[in-house]
Amino acid sequence: MKNIYKSTAVIIASSAIMSISNSVVARDYIDVVGSSTVYPFATVVAETFGKKTGSKTPKIESTGSGGGMKLFCAGNGISTPDITNASRRIKLSEYNKCQKNGVKDIVEVMIGFDGIAIANSKQGPTFDLTRRELFLALAKQVPSNQAGELIDNPYTKWNDINPALPNTKIEVLGPPPTSGTRDAFAELALQGGCFTYDWIKQIKKDSKIAKKSGDKSLASQLKKKYKTICHSIREDGSYVEAGENDNLIVEKLRANPKALGVFGFSFLDQNSDVVKGVVIDGVKIDFEAIADGSYPISRPLYFYVKKSHVGKVPGIKEFIAEFTSEDAWGEDGYLTDKGLIPLSDDARQKMSDSANGLTPLKM
Amino acid sequence: MTGNTTEIIKLKLAKRYAKEKRFKLYGISAIAVSIAFLLSLLINISVTGLPAFQQTYINIEVDIDSKLLKLDSQYSEQELFRANYSKVIKQSLKTMFPGVKGRKQKRALRQLVSKSAIYQLRDFVIDNPSVINTRQSLWFLARDDVDVFMKGGIDRSLPESDRRLKDFQLVWVDKLLAENRLEKRFNVSFFTESDSREPEQAGIKGAMIGSLLTMLVTMLLSFPIGVSAAIYLEEFAPKNNKWVDLIEININNLAAVPSIVFGLLGLAVFIGLFGVPRSVPLIGGLVLTLMTLPTIIITSRAALKAVPPSIREAALGLGASRVQTTFHHVVPAAMPGILTGTIIGMAQALGETAPLLMIGMVAFIADVPQGITDPSTVLPVQIYLWSDSPERAFTERTSAAIMVLLGFLIVMNFLAVIMRKKFEKKW
Known part of the structure; x- marks a missing residue:
């Protein structure tokens, strides 16, 4: 009987230790959450990004815009998502919550219309x-x-x-x-x-x-x-x-x-x-x-990037670059095949500059 | 007087027989209705899902021109990896269909072939650099619309605006068909590829491995914990103790708790408190362990209870200690029942999505998980995600994935039946 108790205790303890040690280890893939409307577009970009560069494909969870913001604004740790998708603009209350939790610099990218x-x-x-x-x-x-x-x-x-x-x-x-x-x-x-x-x-x-x-x-x-x-x-x-x-x-x-x-x-x-x-x-x-x-x-569709994670999690910059490339969101891009309505040429140019320059959002 | 009683009984006899007949009829019709439901479900899924096991391939003469690839005479491996393969494919299609005009048509032409062609060509060239500046006849995956058309999903007789393939595209497809450049083959990639947003490239490998890893974690945790709990409660716990009774009642209640509650619990405790990462088989396995534990404990206890007391008494009578009695005699005798319960609990866990929703396993994951801490999804979640995708070609893949999942469940349940039949002891 003692043996069984022992082994059970060992299993529980080891799984707990395993999990704790895991959360400390750096993440080597991009973690994306957010809107189910943006999901079909973000996933195509993620897949192309993975295949094109040969690096790990970002993980994309469909949590809804509000749910995504909640996770995104929870903090700066590596266990929080790097990017959240939204089918509406970030609300002032969400922005304030982000600020309060230490997520200071958020890069806003409008990707097109739905x-x-x-x-x-x-x-x-x-x-x-x-x-x-x-x-x-x-x-x-x-x-x-x-x-x-x-x-x-x-x-x-x-x-x-x-x-x-x-x-x-x-x-x-x-x-x-x-x-x-x-x-x-x-x-x-x-x-x-x-x-x-x-x-x-x-x-x-x-x-x-x-x-x-x-x-x-x-x-x-x-x-x-x-x-x-x-x-x-x-x-x-x-x-x-x-x-x-x-x-x-x-x-x-x-x-x-x-x-x-x-x-x-x-x-x-x-x-x-x-x-x-x-x-x-x-x-x-x-x-x-x-x-x-x-x-x-x-309505316009957005994604938001946590600037503090750029450099900590590999590939975020490249992912933004892929998303804002003409190949993807351009008028002939593969996102339009999936039903995304592109921004105007000027707006794309402007948005691409601010996104790739990681210009933080001010509200 | 006896004559009278017989009369009365005889009179009622017909009624009694009728009653019995009626009852049998009710039973038979109940069974017939359930079989009809089951059959209509299975037939519906098979009819929709079977086409997914075939996939259309398209043959293209590719001019692997180093100029189009933008490669110099000397190139590094990196340059070879980054070369412009999409241009090569575009150009090859243009050569095959001369006279394609306008942005819309050019775009449609590119869309005959799957996007994966670019990467397939890349890998082909990297493996055989000697093919540069030669013409190769290569087979690529066809785009989902072409695939749906080849499987009869697009009706030519519909007006053009209602079709996914326009008239000019049908002309191309007809030309390809006439030249034997379109072919339906067994869909290997459905089993060797992971999730993709392009239906023709999407497969279930990632979800299958994810399910396997999650089940492994669940099995390793829930079996020892569940069986030890059952053994203690059945063999060692004091009888008529109010604490033991309380625990028993709670275990029975837990078995009936909706699975999403376990997801919420997992989110709060494992992710919130212990910091287990989201979306990995480890957290999935932990949550599903919570869910399967009651099932395993209850069935294991039933199996232990079924071992006749005479076995225990005989062992004790011969001088065995209680631990010896339990582990040398009672548990081995109860093992078939315990294993059956475990397998059924695992089968239940295999088909679960609701608790995984809360812990981030409902996600797009294109890479195959390598271990229990890599992000992954599971089969039922894959089905859910595909069913929600706009592309028409995902419908058949959804059903095909359901067929695979059903296959696994049937195998597991069958295994449970075999084990019971084979090792069951009659006392």
């Missing part, structure tokens, strides 16, 4: 929506005829909103609140439609005025007010949370031609034989429309 597609089955009717109609279809509360008054969303069919739209039930499949795509969809599509009502837009203006005059609490109160109006999505079954898996949404649209779905442009690009994009504000979603900014629902 379009958010609203699509339905090829078998379904052709939709031509404005952002206002989208807002009216999906908001929890919509403005009534009287300015300043909100009522619970009364619309159940598309043609209740606009007689020209199909006579089908409003049914939209989209990502859950934890997803960055959902945030961007609310921010760009719904808020865009929401601000077509002057009195709601006025709240935002008032908030800005209050901020300027120094009344911070009023400003944030007003901001909260218009965000609640514009970003709250109805919960009565018209908007169906279909999980983070965009392929699943495509599958469901194929099975249900009456429904619309919300997902990343690359999934529309790959499944163009099954689903078609909805025309938004008169613009059909395609590569060019997102690139020139005429398609309204697109």
